[in-house]
Amino acid sequence: MSRRVGICAVAQTPFKRDFWEERFQGMALIVLESLLEQTGLKFDEANGIQASISVSDDIFDARTISDNAMTDVLGAHFGCEEKVAQEGAQALYYALAMIQSGHVDTVLVLGHCKESQGQSRNMVTHTAFDPFYTRPVGLDFQAAAGLQAQAYLQKSGIREDQLARIVVRARNNAKRFPLPLEIEPVDPSDVQNSPMLADPIRSLHAYPVTDGAIGMIVAAEERARAICPNPVWITGVGNCMDSFFLGDRDITSNFALEKALERACRRAGIDRPQDAFDVIELSDQYAYQLPLWCEGIGLCPENRMRDWLDADGLDKHHVNLSGGTLAGSPLILGGLSRAASVVLQLMGKAGDAQVDGARRGLAHGVMGPAGQFHTTLVLERDGSGR
């Protein structure tokens, strides 16, 4: 890849069920002020932030041009701002492209979402389906996940108690991680007795409704070193789009995740992804997805997932020590939140969850019904020596 690009700072509002006391502009301002304080940057075309990339969604915000109402927070009054209207990890993909193209050196990435505003997230994701064939049968992302969960649990033989342990672990991990997440611990029996949402997905298997904003400062190497003593380099990016109609896919195949990872690893010069990462953060919107995505990145031999989970494979590979998406992040900020967790690990700022000597991490984002679109990011700190 051309010139190196680094992440210099991360900030996040509390992620909580109902951020009623702030409008989305206010949530974004909390993030912006923290980033400016951490880096000492200003919106300044010479040596400051030269462009902003926002992440939000018109339908979640019920606002046409959802970035229009926040020009000031994005520093875009007589300046450049563009909105990634996709899953948040894609904003880092685009920030990398924008900086490597040579157009700018320093970029603000800032995403927001208030999932609590709508009566149901399912009303939003229902409209992702085409109005002719799949919308009339009532599909939404949750129902599509139910179909994927059915197929995957049957194929892998993963037990209900194993799913419950994934949820319990996620919530316990979130309590140890320094990013502010409003999430309460649960017992396995709470999970196994929670109401059914989309068989076999129970309500505690699903990521909670979440409001919040998250942002980063991203800069070209020279600028990054001036801003921050230990930038985290984006050394590989890759994404992949699968078919839209669920019937056109093998929904347990991990086709798009495997291709996305292959691309990111090629760019980062990684041959064996299964051994390459000290920390891994995956977007697990539902409990069954964590083992499924782990298979996609090759952490567990095929058809051995049940044993792998029982042998604490997740802990051994340092998967989702932040709690992951199951601990609560808005759908469209999933991958950006995962990247933030990896960045904190690589900067040595992961508190009680810190993996000693973590040098290289993988962050993952996913969007669309049953994982139609996957993004992967390889992040490294200086001295990773690989």
Add this chain to the structure above:
Amino acid sequence: MRKNRNVGIVGVGQSVFSSHREEVNQPEMIHEAVVEALQMAGITMADVDCVVHGNMELFEMVHQPDLWHTIGTGAWGKETLRITTGGTTGATLVAAADHLVASGLHDIVLAIGFEKLQEGHTTGGITNMADPLWGRQLQTGALTGMTAAAIIDEFGAERARKAAMTYRILMDKHAMKNEKAHRRLGLEFDQADELAVNSPALVGELRMIHMCSQSDGACAMIFASEETAKQLCPQPAWIRDHITVHREEMFCIFGNAPVLSTHRYAAQKLFARNGITDPLSQIDVFEMYDPSSWWGIDWLREFLMLEGDAHIRMVENHDIAIEGKFPVNPSGGVIASNPIGATAMVRVAEAALQIMGKAGQHQVPKPVNQAMASGFGGTMWTVLFLLTRDIPAMG
């Protein structure tokens, strides 16, 4: 700007633009534009590395529509990116494609802008842009009579109204040469007086005839790195530079304070860093996002950094006609066709076609060495592009 590598436009495709494309669904309409762009570039989907997609999703109320549109875009198995910035979306998609290729991440990128305005309510959708507490009661979608009032104030009602109608009829004459255009009315100059009175009034002096259309349509463009572009195309349109300038929401209870327009600000900066001191002689054709005849006139002054009544005279003297001294919108512009998520991309695409010499009936009858294209959206947001016939020097 130290651009990593040059990017050339090697393919352009447009669906037919119309008020009702009932015979196709969204992916099918996009497919029309994609196929045409691939054919012009002489490649297949197998050659495309990345697909960039954008529109305004509240219009059709489809969440993350790139997921469904994969059927029509050909994005299956590809890398993708979805970028939106309101009315400027199409131009922002071009900027994104330029970044993706210039960065070295991709050699060939396909960008798609689309809108099927028939499937939603455009003015309702745009009104939803305003703050629900402070702005929504004031917002009238994209309709505004303020610019007309200002021009009348400055130049007198008779001259201003005549200039707006002259601009409108010139644009229709251009659209008549563009078979893809939505509104091709066959207007003649002797209809001007009648239209000025009989066209339905929308807001103040803004009448239906002055306003852009609501269209269904898609535009696709193919971008390639310098090396690849040279192999694919005898004359690519090279992206020399571009600039994006947003601004805050601008309803102001303290009156209409004089402010620098984003158009003039963008042009000043773009011209300064590209050595353009006399845009009228250094730029050969301008595809401008003109949402109405009134804005069309007014924005000529801003983008071309004109003073006094120079912009009115350009219209009165037909300088902006396709065969005039400074052709503007030989495609017919936005007044003729406006599928919003595609509209700003069509401006860049049409400027590219002029440089490539592939604009057909509406090719301007003179050499085109440098073209400018503008996107407009949000609250007076501007994206401004310079395209050239010669490969830009690496700064």
